[in-house]
Amino acid sequence: MLPGRRPFAAATPAAPIAVFCVVAGAALVAALRLPATVTVLGLAMFGILHNVLEIRYVSGRFAAILTGRFLGLLVVLITGIMLCRLVPMLSWSAPAEILLGYAVLGVACWWGLRRRAPLLVAALAFLVLAAGGSLAFPAYHFVFLTHLHNVVPLFFLWEWARELRQGRAAFRATHVVWVLLIPALILAGTFDAWVGGDQNGAAAAFAGGGERLMAAYTPPAWLDTAFALRLLVVFAFLQTMHYVVWVWFMPRYARPATERFERRAGALRGRRAWLLGLAGGALLAVLFATDYAGGKTLYGAVASYHAYLEFPVLLALLAGAGDLTGERE
Numbered sequence: 215m216l217p218g219r220r221p222f223a224a225a226t227p228a229a230p231i232a233v234f235c236v237v238a239g240a241a242l243v244a245a246l247r248l249p250a251t252v253t254v255l256g257l258a259m260f261g262i263l264h265n266v267l268e269i270r271y272v273s274g275r276f277a278a279i280l281t282g283r284f285l286g287l288l289v290v291l292i293t294g295i296m297l298c299r300l301v302p303m304l305s306w307s308a309p310a311e312i313l314l315g316y317a318v319l320g321v322a323c324w325w326g327l328r329r330r331a332p333l334l335v336a337a338l339a340f341l342v343l344a345a346g347g348s349l350a351f352p353a354y355h356f357v358f359l360t361h362l363h364n365v366v367p368l369f370f371l372w373e374w375a376r377e378l379r380q381g382r383a384a385f386r387a388t389h390v391v392w393v394l395l396i397p398a399l400i401l402a403g404t405f406d407a408w409v410g411g412d413q414n415g416a417a418a419a420f421a422g423g424g425e426r427l428m429a430a431y432t433p434p435a436w437l438d439t440a441f442a443l444r445l446l447v448v449f450a451f452l453q454t455m456h457y458v459v460w461v462w463f464m465p466r467y468a469r470p471a472t473e474r475f476e477r478r479a480g481a482l483r484g485r486r487a488w489l490l491g492l493a494g495g496a497l498l499a500v501l502f503a504t505d506y507a508g509g510k511t512l513y514g515a516v517a518s519y520h521a522y523l524e525f526p527v528l529l530a531l532l533a534g535a536g537d538l539t540g541e542r543e
Contacts, residue, residue, distance in 0.1 A: 226380055226381045227378055227381045230467060231381075231385060234392065238391075238392040242405075244450070245447050245448075245454065246400075246410065247408070248412045248417075249410070249443070249446045249447045250421070250427055252450040252451075252454060253421075253427070253450045254421050254427075255417070257453070258495075258502045259495065261498060261513055262494035262495040262498050262513070263488070263491035265491070265517055266487050267461060268524075269520050270472060271370075271468055271475070272524065272527060273475055273478070273479075274472055274473070274475030274476075275374075275468065279526070288318060288321065288522075289519075292523065295311050295318075296515045299311065299511065299515040308356075309352070312345065315522065316344070316345040318526060319525055322529040323533075324338075325526065353434050357431060357432060361445075363456075363521050363524075365393055367459040368389050368390065368393040370524075371385075371459065372389070393452070393455075400448050403440065405447075406440070409444075413428060413443060413446060428442045428443065428445070428446050431448075431449045432445045
């Protein structure tokens with residue numbers, strides 16, 4: 215904590231709650247009216263930046279777990295996933311990514327449950343069964359993973375709220391509403407009358423067509439149903455809120471995590487992480503403009519690290535593996 219700065223835990227979370235409510239309302243309207251535009255432009259503008267800032271938060275906040283051989287093994291496995299994503303058209307790339315992804319989960323289970331053998335055996339058995347299902351239905355696996363990534367901030371926000379001395383329940387309830395309730399209402403068709411048609415417009419055409427865009431967020435069996443457009447709206451909404459969490463909230467209200475990260479990675483102190491994210495985003499935007507498919511492939515590869523690094527931390531949290539932050543409440 216910087217000298218003279220009052221910990222946020224000493225204050226009420228009224229201001230961020232209000233901001234999240236206002237932003238969620240605006241994001242919902244934008245996602246309903248322009249789902250394809252919000253999805254495509256959001257990725258181009260904030261994709262790389264939120265990658266950098268999320269990795270900064272997670273590796274700083276959970277420095278107690280992301281260290282030593284455990285971190286080294288995760289980096290090796292996730293680098294393998296990145297290489298698979300760089301060659302997505304090869305027949306072995308998708309199965310290899312699935313297996314490496316479950317290997318990441320297996321390593322995380324081992325770390326969190328290594329002192330509880332019965333639970334570890336049960337967890338590994340479940341992962342084996344799940345891996346079999348994912349290999350049998352890879353398209354469903356990747357769609358599920360895509361949407362799950364946008365739900366993950368709820369767990370980090372929930373864990374972060376341990377620091378609040380008051381207003382914790384209201385803070386957590388606010389995030390449950392936008393992460394779970396609003397998407398459920400969208401999927402139920404509550405807002406169908408307000409959904410726009412830009413999935414057949416310029417943004418969708420730029421991304422290779424509306425059907426191709428929606429296929430990335432829809433299980434194959436639902437592509438010709440109303441759920442396809444609803445899932446695109448859900449993704450556009452949650453992606454926007456996802457960026458708000460990592461680009462605005464965590465940098466502003468989780469400064470101790472940033473300071474801990476900067477002690478480990480001095481080269482990215484201060485504004486350098488932001489400059490890295492903005493510069494990478496600018497380069498990606500240029501690539502998107504000239505070759506959207508190539509840009510999406512490159513982004514997917516780079517995003518492997520922030521997407522897959524979340525899961526070991528979450529599994530360790532759920533396993534109750536002690537104080538993963540290295541801090542006391």
